Amino acid sequence: MTYQNPPMPPRKSATFDDHTLAEIRRAAATGIYDIRGGGTKRKLPHLDDLLFLGASMSRYPLEGYREACGTGVTLGTRFAKKPIALKIPITIAGMSFGSLSANAKEALGRGATLAGTSTTTGDGGMTDEERGHSDILVYQYLPSRYGMNPRDLRRADAIEVVVGQGAKPGGGGMLLGQKISDRVAAMRDLPKSIDQRSACRHPDWTGPDDLEIKIGELREITDWEKPIYVKVGGARPYYDTALAAKAGADVVVLDGMQGGTAATQDVFIEHVGQPTLACIRPAVQALQDLGLHRSVQLVISGGIRSGADVAKAIALGADAVSIGTAALVAIGDNDPAYEEEYRELGSTAGAYDDWHEGRDPAGITTQDPELAARLDPVRAGRKLANYLKVMTLEAQTIARACGHNHLHNLEPEDLVALTLEAAAMARVPLAGTDWYPGKAGF
Amino acid sequence: MPVFDLAATPLRALNQALHGVAPGANDTEFEVLNPRGQHAVAVGIDGPVTVTVRGPVGYYCAGMNDGGTVTVQGSAGPGVAENMMSGTVVIEGDASQYAGATGRGGLLVIKGNAASRCGISMKGIDIVVHGSIGHMSAFMGQSGSLVVLGDAGEALGDSLYEAKLFVRGSVKSLGADCIEKPMRPEHRAHLAALLDRAGVADVRPEEFRRYGSARKLYSFNIDNADAY
Numbered sequence: 001m002t003y004q005n006p007p008m009p010p011r012k013s014a015t016f017d018d019h020t021l022a023e024i025r026r027a028a029a030t031g032i033y034d035i036r037g038g039g040t041k042r043k044l045p046h047l048d049d050l051l052f053l054g055a056s057m058s059r060y061p062l063e064g065y066r067e068a069c070g071t072g073v074t075l076g077t078r079f080a081k082k083p084i085a086l087k088i089p090i091t092i093a094g095m096s097f098g099s100l101s102a103n104a105k106e107a108l109g110r111g112a113t114l115a116g117t118s119t120t121t122g123d124g125g126m127t128d129e130e131r132g133h134s135d136i137l138v139y140q141y142l143p144s145r146y147g148m149n150p151r152d153l154r155r156a157d158a159i160e161v162v163v164g165q166g167a168k169p170g171g172g173g174m175l176l177g178q179k180i181s182d183r184v185a186a187m188r189d190l191p192k193s194i195d196q197r198s199a200c201r202h203p204d205w206t207g208p209d210d211l212e213i214k215i216g217e218l219r220e221i222t223d224w225e226k227p228i229y230v231k232v233g234g235a236r237p238y239y240d241t242a243l244a245a246k247a248g249a250d251v252v253v254l255d256g257m258q259g260g261t262a263a264t265q266d267v268f269i270e271h272v273g274q275p276t277l278a279c280i281r282p283a284v285q286a287l288q289d290l291g292l293h294r295s296v297q298l299v300i301s302g303g304i305r306s307g308a309d310v311a312k313a314i315a316l317g318a319d320a321v322s323i324g325t326a327a328l329v330a331i332g333d334n335d336p337a338y339e340e341e342y343r344e345l346g347s348t349a350g351a352y353d354d355w356h357e358g359r360d361p362a363g364i365t366t367q368d369p370e371l372a373a374r375l376d377p378v379r380a381g382r383k384l385a386n387y388l389k390v391m392t393l394e395a396q397t398i399a400r401a402c403g404h405n406h407l408h409n410l411e412p413e414d415l416v417a418l419t420l421e422a423a424a425m426a427r428v429p430l431a432g433t434d435w436y437p438g439k440a441g442f
Numbered sequence: 443m444p445v446f447d448l449a450a451t452p453l454r455a456l457n458q459a460l461h462g463v464a465p466g467a468n469d470t471e472f473e474v475l476n477p478r479g480q481h482a483v484a485v486g487i488d489g490p491v492t493v494t495v496r497g498p499v500g501y502y503c504a505g506m507n508d509g510g511t512v513t514v515q516g517s518a519g520p521g522v523a524e525n526m527m528s529g530t531v532v533i534e535g536d537a538s539q540y541a542g543a544t545g546r547g548g549l550l551v552i553k554g555n556a557a558s559r560c561g562i563s564m565k566g567i568d569i570v571v572h573g574s575i576g577h578m579s580a581f582m583g584q585s586g587s588l589v590v591l592g593d594a595g596e597a598l599g600d601s602l603y604e605a606k607l608f609v610r611g612s613v614k615s616l617g618a619d620c621i622e623k624p625m626r627p628e629h630r631a632h633l634a635a636l637l638d639r640a641g642v643a644d645v646r647p648e649e650f651r652r653y654g655s656a657r658k659l660y661s662f663n664i665d666n667a668d669a670y
Contacts, residue, residue, distance in 0.1 A: 203543045204559075222486070223458065
């Protein structure tokens with residue numbers, strides 16, 4: 001008797017899945033790697049893999065909506081004459097004018113101001129609209145130095161020396177010619193319509209010792225008033241944090257792998273750096289080893305989406321978090337209302353990432369005046385403020401449940417991990433145990 | 443004229459005094475003694491002050507100068523006149539790495555030699571070097587002019603945008619997308635004006651060669667992959 005296979009559907013390779021096959025065909029047809037915006041799309045260990053231990057007997061919870069839970073944070077307490085006091089520990093990350101429309105930048109400023117927090121410039125320099133709509137504005141000092149001038153340094157509230165970015169630690173940027181309007185070109189001292197490369201390293205220093213001297217120069221120029229942040233991409237978080245602190249940073253901004261970008265190579269976004277979850281504890285450790293934890297503030301970014309993420313990052317030792325992609329979604333990025341147009345662009349709402357092409361139907365990642373006009377900066381700013389306040393309320397709810405009257409009283413002991421990977425990265429016990437990988441004595 | 447002896451007075455006092463000069467003030471000339479290689483001397487000047495520094499300075503002297511005239515009677519460390527916006531900076535000795543980096547305006551004159559990466563990412567500044575310059579100078583130079591009376595090192599003008607380069611001596615090698623270009627009358631006139639502004643009287647524009655961008659790398663093209 002012979003055996004006959006029952007009818008089976010064809011089986012595709014897990015290694016050569018449909019996406020991989022399509023990418024191979026695309027590369028073969030076009031001769032160029034995929035450049036896109038956004039951040040990582042594949043699943044990575046994340047803060048979702050942690051859980052809070054609400055209070056019952058061994059801890060005493062606070063009453064929601066009744067007992068106060070503080071949310072304020074002051075950044076830049078180490079050296080700056082004028083530290084920044086924020087009402088909430090959630091800031092808006094640097095995103096450039098050029099990559100984003102002027103309306104989008106205005107909306108971010110409006111939303112942040114309504115919520116009592118700061119926003120940040122980006123690679124394109126500072127615009128008057130941005131300064132005008134942001135009560136607290138952090139000015140990025142970037143390798144490209146596009147638009148850099150001492151006048152804007154002086155009218156900033158803090159200076160962020162950008163050394164790396166989570167989506168592309170070690171990489172520069174590329175703003176394609178189609179997004180270079182007259183105004184963007186003028187701000188960047190470059191001709192219109194050509195691809196504008198943002199350098200991967202600062203042209204006038206070559207390491208942490210030079211950075212220390214550079215920070216000294218920036219402080220002298222601004223009369224030691226402004227807090228100096230140093231932003232690093234999440235790749236070697238212990239050493240980069242330690243060196244940034246050694247160089248004199250008031251604040252270290254650590255951007256994990258899930259951080260966004262305006263445009264870079266897909267292969268870079270998906271394969272360089274470490275997940276945000278894996279970066280926090282080594283950075284905190286570095287500051288603790290130097291005796292600088294809490295006196296040099298740590299801001300964590302890269303895939304922060306909810307109050308739970310905020311609370312978890314703070315519990316692991318951060319002083320604040322920063323959001324970029326989530327802020328863009330809040331003001332209307334990838335809105336399903338534009339689904340038909342996303343489909344015409346070969347995408348769908350929730351997956352649109354060709355931000356570098358300047359054809360964003362939501363009017364956010366574009367310099368096309370007609371598209372940009374679709375975004376109402378007042379309404380969008382209101383939405384961002386709502387979102388920031390919801391995140392803060394969520395984080396407060398969790399903190400109260402853990403018995404804390406300030407978000408900064410959250411601690412690693414409030415957390416357990418769902419997976420071995422998360423336990424190892426966050427250095428908190430695997431749920432149901434008192435053990436995590438790497439912990440001595442077990 | 444205010445005199446700041448940095449052997450006795452903190453640098454902070456000097457920079458604060460320079461920043462505190464009110465528009466229209468009469469007392470705008472400063473003298474700095476004993477700089478002894480200190481970093482960030484006379485940075486962030488925001489008006490038409492004149493500063494004479496008697497001795498060598500460290501990193502970032504006259505950084506982000508906007509309208510001032512700074513003369514260093516000695517050599518300068520790395521990053522002199524970085525991101526200058528306007529005004530004039532004169533180094534009577536040699537300058538170290540990345541002189542005039544990212545400068546957006548004004549004139550930087552180096553009467554000696556400049557080390558590597560002179561004018562890197564220059565964005566409108568004019569730089570005149572009486573001596574020679576090191577490797578990778580004017581890398582990613584966007585606009586402005588770099589004039590070299592001596593020789594240039596390797597990879598001059600690599601990935602150049604619209605900066606104009608004039609070299610009187612030899613060039614060890616040109617960087618990616620940088621080519622020699624013909625000297626037309628308008629270029630000779632432009633160069634003559636620069637030499638005049640820099641106080642160079644004994645050389646003629648005809649003695650220089652002009653270099654600029656081939657503009658082949660301005661937009662990404664996979665067929666240029668060998669150049670990246």
